[in-house]
Amino acid sequence: VILLPINTYNRLKRQKLEAQLVDANEKISQLLVYEERQRIARDLHDTLGQKLSMIGLKSDLANRLIDRDTSKAKNELADINQTARSALKEVREMLSDMRGAKLDEELEHVSQLLNAAGIAVEIKGNKELKQSPALVEDVLSMCLKEAVTNVVKHSQADYCSIEVSETSDELKLIIEDDGIGLSQPRTTKGHGLRGISERLEFVNGEVKIESQQGTMIEIKIPNITQQVKGEGAQ
Amino acid sequence: VILLPINTYNRLKRQKLEAQLVDANEKISQLLVYEERQRIARDLHDTLGQKLSMIGLKSDLANRLIDRDTSKAKNELADINQTARSALKEVREMLSDMRGAKLDEELEHVSQLLNAAGIAVEIKGNKELKQSPALVEDVLSMCLKEAVTNVVKHSQADYCSIEVSETSDELKLIIEDDGIGLSQPRTTKGHGLRGISERLEFVNGEVKIESQQGTMIEIKIPNITQQVKGEGAQ
Amino acid sequence: MIKIVIAEDQNMLLGALGSLLDLEDDMEVVGKASNGQEAVELVKELEPDICIMDIEMPVKNGLDAAQEMIDFPCKTIILTTFARAGYFERARKAQVSGYLLKDSPSEDLASSIRSIMTGRKVYAPELIDLAFEEPNPLTER
Ligand SMILES: Nc1ncnc2c1ncn2[C@@H]1O[C@H](COP(=O)(O)OP(=O)(O)OP(=O)(O)O)[C@@H](O)[C@H]1O
Ligand SMILES: Nc1ncnc2c1ncn2[C@@H]1O[C@H](COP(=O)(O)OP(=O)(O)OP(=O)(O)O)[C@@H](O)[C@H]1O
Ligand SMILES: [Mg+2]
Ligand SMILES: [Mg+2]
Ligand SMILES: [Mg+2]
Numbered sequence: 001v002i003l004l005p006i007n008t009y010n011r012l013k014r015q016k017l018e019a020q021l022v023d024a025n026e027k028i029s030q031l032l033v034y035e036e037r038q039r040i041a042r043d044l045h046d047t048l049g050q051k052l053s054m055i056g057l058k059s060d061l062a063n064r065l066i067d068r069d070t071s072k073a074k075n076e077l078a079d080i081n082q083t084a085r086s087a088l089k090e091v092r093e094m095l096s097d098m099r100g101a102k103l104d105e106e107l108e109h110v111s112q113l114l115n116a117a118g119i120a121v122e123i124k125g126n127k128e129l130k131q132s133p134a135l136v137e138d139v140l141s142m143c144l145k146e147a148v149t150n151v152v153k154h155s156q157a158d159y160c161s162i163e164v165s166e167t168s169d170e171l172k173l174i175i176e177d178d179g180i181g182l183s184q185p186r187t188t189k190g191h192g193l194r195g196i197s198e199r200l201e202f203v204n205g206e207v208k209i210e211s212q213q214g215t216m217i218e219i220k221i222p223n224i225t226q227q228v229k230g231e232g233a234q
Numbered sequence: 235v236i237l238l239p240i241n242t243y244n245r246l247k248r249q250k251l252e253a254q255l256v257d258a259n260e261k262i263s264q265l266l267v268y269e270e271r272q273r274i275a276r277d278l279h280d281t282l283g284q285k286l287s288m289i290g291l292k293s294d295l296a297n298r299l300i301d302r303d304t305s306k307a308k309n310e311l312a313d314i315n316q317t318a319r320s321a322l323k324e325v326r327e328m329l330s331d332m333r334g335a336k337l338d339e340e341l342e343h344v345s346q347l348l349n350a351a352g353i354a355v356e357i358k359g360n361k362e363l364k365q366s367p368a369l370v371e372d373v374l375s376m377c378l379k380e381a382v383t384n385v386v387k388h389s390q391a392d393y394c395s396i397e398v399s400e401t402s403d404e405l406k407l408i409i410e411d412d413g414i415g416l417s418q419p420r421t422t423k424g425h426g427l428r429g430i431s432e433r434l435e436f437v438n439g440e441v442k443i444e445s446q447q448g449t450m451i452e453i454k455i456p457n458i459t460q461q462v463k464g465e466g467a468q
Numbered sequence: 469m470i471k472i473v474i475a476e477d478q479n480m481l482l483g484a485l486g487s488l489l490d491l492e493d494d495m496e497v498v499g500k501a502s503n504g505q506e507a508v509e510l511v512k513e514l515e516p517d518i519c520i521m522d523i524e525m526p527v528k529n530g531l532d533a534a535q536e537m538i539d540f541p542c543k544t545i546i547l548t549t550f551a552r553a554g555y556f557e558r559a560r561k562a563q564v565s566g567y568l569l570k571d572s573p574s575e576d577l578a579s580s581i582r583s584i585m586t587g588r589k590v591y592a593p594e595l596i597d598l599a600f601e602e603p604n605p606l607t608e609r
């Protein structure tokens with residue numbers, strides 16, 4: 001007689017709690033996204049907007065000055081050049097600030113992806129990068145994701161290995177599967193491999209794909225370039 | 235004697251549930267922020283980075299051309315000008331995209347835009363979409379914004395009507411004004427109409443523009459494609 | 469001749485904007501200020517037809533300055549880059565004649581100035597943000 005009400009009371013309380021938690025956390029999610037947006041918006045606002053407006057006005061002015069006073073026009077052009085460069089640097093900085101793609105997180109993510117697809121996975125080498133700039137880590141993580149997505153989608157493999165090695169000379173990522181390989185006529189014109197090449201270009205990296213038994217994709221980013229590019233990106 | 239254990243069991247279960255919920259929701263939060271960042275970073279990379287590099291290069295070039303060929307130098311300057319403006323436009327769009335373009339909000343926004351410009355506005359049909367995927371709603375809202383911006387900027391109209399209709403076959407948007415029409419030689423090489431076409435391609439939609447008295451722009455997105463494309467986008 | 473005072477805290481922008489408007493045959497930039505306070509003083513002193521102002525400036529921002537000049541015969545134009553929550557509303561309260569993009573082509577700016585001289589108001593659609601005073605999601609529900 002007493003047991004049931006307490007049980008019910010507890011159950012109801014639990015259900016209410018559940019609902020509250022869901023609600024609260026949803027709000028937190030929204031808030032986080034909201035704050036992130038606001039932050040980015042502020043950044044864009046204060047720096048880029050100003051610089052781009054300036055470039056707009058000064059190119060207008062230079063154009064009109066050309067026939068009247070070339071040396072003044074040249075001064076304006078020098079300002080434009082300078083402004084474009086510093087704006088570009090800011091874009092890079094913003095990119096590296098915003099990066100969410102930490103390599104260790106992405107490794108965890110792709111492992112789960114492969115597991116879910118019934119493909120055994122082996123991860124070798126460094127899981128965390130010690131000396132690579134943020135932008136490089138970002139690019140590498142994106143390459144990892146694309147390559148593993150391809151393994152899951154196309155390879156029919158049973159096994160996939162992922163190896164990361166970071167030396168003072170270069171950063172290397174090898175993804176190898178034992179699937180059907182690339183030899184079959186490629187059906188789709190996908191964006192994956194192209195995306196990998198394009199982003200690697202940004203950090204002077206390169207990609208090599210081999211396909212004998214299964215597929216091997218090797219990505220290299222030289223360290224010297226990392227530093228040069230990294231300065232702007234840090 | 236019996237009461238307590240059941241109570242305890244319930245309490246423990248509740249606590250475990252609590253912890254799980256907190257955990258799960260925290261992950262969702264992180265994921266949302268992560269995805270948002272990635273998306274914005276991609277956008278920035280693709281649009282601003284490229285444009286700024288181009289401005290840098292072209293200002294260099296113009297500087298060298300100035301003494302040899304002023305008319306070429308002027309062309310480069312016009313390109314720089316155009317590029318800076320379109321980059322700013324993209325930043326503006328990005329900022330407003332970050333708000334997530336819901337159709338009902340966009341309708342509200344464009345009404346105020348038209349009001350502020352002294353143009354009477356009439357909105358007919360569905361204000362909220364029932365069955366269209368997020369991507370389609372996004373594209374439609376963007377088209378609405380571009381079209382109305384054009385009405386405000388170019389039409390000199392007194393009246394503008396906006397009609398949305400969503401059937402099982404297709405989604406349709408008609409924007410009609412009673413202004414000067416498109417017949418006059420178009421002065422600028424704008425991005426607005428091109429942007430509309432480009433985004434509609436994405437969802438297999440089409441745009442038709444008619445201009446007899448005033449301007450009528452009709453946008454259609456077939457429903458079958460919405461579903462196919464929508465799956466990937468949801 | 470349309471007499472103009474410009475207020476902008478970014479020196480390079482101030483210079484470029486001034487030179488561009490000076491190149492128009494019917495316009496003359498009679499004064500340049502680097503904040504809202506200076507702008508108000510210059511307008512009192514020089515009695516221009518038009519005062520063009522940036523919003524974000526030290527000492528006194530452009531919107532506050534416009535509010536202060538609400539009864540002056542001089543017409544004010546606000547130039548800015550992005551729509552920011554609440555700005556447009558305040559600009560309207562300050563009865564500004566123009567609310568325009570900082571990066572609008574100089575011909576467009578010049579023609580907006582001319583039409584403002586005839587008593588019209590010109591607002592750039594890109595900057596109107598009334599509906600979007602982005603609600604904070606925590607207070608929304
Ligand atoms: N590990 C792999 N095993 C077998 N085939 C592969 C593998 N990786 C890529 N391919 C082949 O190469 C093609 C191109 O890959 P890509 O990633 O560029 O495009 P996609 O995966 O088809 O499309 P998207 O990545 O844009 O979704 C694939 O369609 C597939 O045929
Ligand atoms: N509703 C309209 N009434 C009259 N003319 C219009 C209308 N919509 C567009 N136009 C004309 O078509 C041209 C092209 O429009 P589009 O949106 O592509 O470019 P824009 O508005 O000039 O520049 P942007 O959209 O990039 O700011 C405009 O410049 C204008 O001359
Ligand atoms: Mg792929
Ligand atoms: Mg347009
Ligand atoms: Mg300022």
